[in-house]
Amino acid sequence: MARGRPRKTDPEAALQDIVRVFWEKGFEGASLSDLTAASGMAKPGLYAAFGDKQAMYAKALTHYFNGISGSPLADLVNSSDPLRDVLRRYFVSIVETARDPTTPSGCFVVNSLIESGSMPAALVALSREFDRRRRDAFRTRLRAAQQAGELAPGTDADALADFFSSQVLALAVMVRADTEFDAVMRTIDVALSALPGRPAPDRPD
Amino acid sequence: MARGRPRKTDPEAALQDIVRVFWEKGFEGASLSDLTAASGMAKPGLYAAFGDKQAMYAKALTHYFNGISGSPLADLVNSSDPLRDVLRRYFVSIVETARDPTTPSGCFVVNSLIESGSMPAALVALSREFDRRRRDAFRTRLRAAQQAGELAPGTDADALADFFSSQVLALAVMVRADTEFDAVMRTIDVALSALPGRPAPDRPD
DNA sequence: ATCAAATAGTACCGACCGGTAATAATTCGG
DNA sequence: CCGAATTATTACCGGTCGGTACTATTTGAT
Known part of the structure; x- marks a missing residue:
């Protein structure tokens, strides 16, 4: 089919590696040498496939948001589990991602901010924009919870959504700073105590 | 007294400007050109006064922590005001600093992390290290509050301290990302609702 | 008036930055 | 088997990076 020389590296796979480099080192901190080394593509190849460094970063951040960060977010919005469970699952997923040594720690979007x-x-x-979308996802979920009667009557669902959304920022910084695991988990539990219902579930981890 | 040519710029004053450059742009993002332009000292002068770029950053971060960030922290530990008031004052000081257009937004230590x-x-x-010291300050204050009976009996003071300490991280990122003022204030109020006592004081701002 | 001391200012270094032109290699259509 | 097409690879560009040697200038002591 394709007439020319076959690709050495799949650009899709290369993008995964590029995400990790920018995620770990930031926009300025990541050099094109880092990107070529990680992706297996030489500079002209990267350029042809993605555009300049700024475009690479934009594609990497978008790919991160739609993939790594997007699926827990989709679960948050779509899951019909009790609010506390789905929130806790989301927060714990941040910590779990951080403990995975094959991925950088923290949240790429937060680092970017x-x-x-x-x-x-x-x-x-x-x-x-991505930060705003995450915040909107929390608003959507909390409003649904209020509709479903999961919140104490008279609760300001939007305020609670902003609060939980901001906890993501706190957790992202904590895991980036290698804060002790227990301190992070305690923070999650205290934050969730803003919700009605049973106080702190025993940790499944 | 001093024999040589008089200094054009006071190194102490220059350090203030250096803090702001690193605070705003980060370690990699700040070039020596930025530093010379902001401080009024030429490159060799900076080098003689502070050492290399890494030493400059270390001195700038230390100066920030002991000065700008240190005084609200000292107030947190030393003030004998009610816990809720002193916590709220600390959180609001973060937002106020961010609204001051003459200082960069966010927290230098958090950016650094x-x-x-x-x-x-x-x-x-x-x-x-500075992050840890802030966390310890919160622990100290919350333990004192528990001793003074300001917490509900059976409360885990350390867990609460970790939680409030982490709120600083969330707020720092929010103000750095230009999150709407109201959303930030709502977050503060919800976080403070983890405390016993009157729910949300009317905002003095 | 002279010299030593301390600072400011200029010019420069090698290294690396992001970005690109030119060339070599490998494939498929004819 | 030849040539068009597509990619990989090499080499290179101007600019800026952090860092420093060198020179010029301004002071106080003698």
């Missing part, structure tokens, strides 16, 4: 002081404006805007 | 993927190991260790 922090680095905004030395990033192209378009990438700052993109990072904030 | 996040950037750890592309930073010299010694600076990573220093950042974590």
Whole structure:
């Protein structure tokens, strides 16, 4: 079918590696040498496949959000499990991802938000867009919970959504900073105590 | 007294400017050109006064922690005001600092923690040390509160301390990401609801 | 007036940055 | 088997990075 020389590396697979490099080192911290080494593609190949460094970062961040970060988020919105369970599952997934030595720790989007002081404006805007989407997902889920009577009457669902959404930021920084596992789990449990119902479930981990 | 040519710029004042550059742009993102432009000192002057870039960053971060970040932290530990008030004051001070257009937004230590993927190991260790000290300050204050009977009996003071300490991380990221003011304040109020006593004080701001 | 001391300022270093042109290699259609 | 097409690879570009040697300037002591 294709006439030319066959590709040495699948660009899809390379993108996975690129995500990890940017995730670990940030936009400025990741050099094209890092990217070529990790992806197996030479510089011109990267350029042809993804565009310049800024475009690579944008594609990497989008790929991260839609994949790694997106599926727990989709579970948060779509699962019909009790609110506390689904929230806890989401928070624990952050910690679990961090404990996996094959992936960088923290949240790529959060790292990106922090680095905004030395990033192209378009990438700052993109990072904030993904942050906003996550926040909206929490709002959606909390409003549904209120409709379903899962919250104490008179609760401000949006305020609670903003609060839980912000816990993601706290957890992302904690795992990035290698905070002791127990301290992170305690934080999750205290945060969940803002919910009605049984206080703290015994940790399944 | 001093024999040579008089200094054009006071190194103490220059350090203030250096703090802001690193705070805003990070370790990699801040170039020596940025530092010379902001401080008014030429490169050799900076080098003579502070050492290499890594030493500059270390001194800047330390200066930040002992000064800008240190005084609210000291207030947290030393103030004899009710726990809720002193915590709220600390959290609001983060938001207020962020609204001040003359200072960068977010927390320098938190930014530093996040950037750890592309930073010299010694600076990573220093950042974590300051993070740990903040966490210890919260532990100290919460234990004192428990001694004083400010917490509900049976409360785990350390868990609560870890939780409130982590709220600082969340707030730092939120203000860095330009999250709407109201959402940040709501988050603070919900977090404080983990405390016994009156629910949410009307906002003095 | 002279010299030592301390600082400012200029110019420069090698290394690496992001980005690209030019070339070599490998495939398929004819 | 030849040539068009597609990719890999090499070499290179100007610019900027962090860091430093060198020179010029301004002071106080003598």
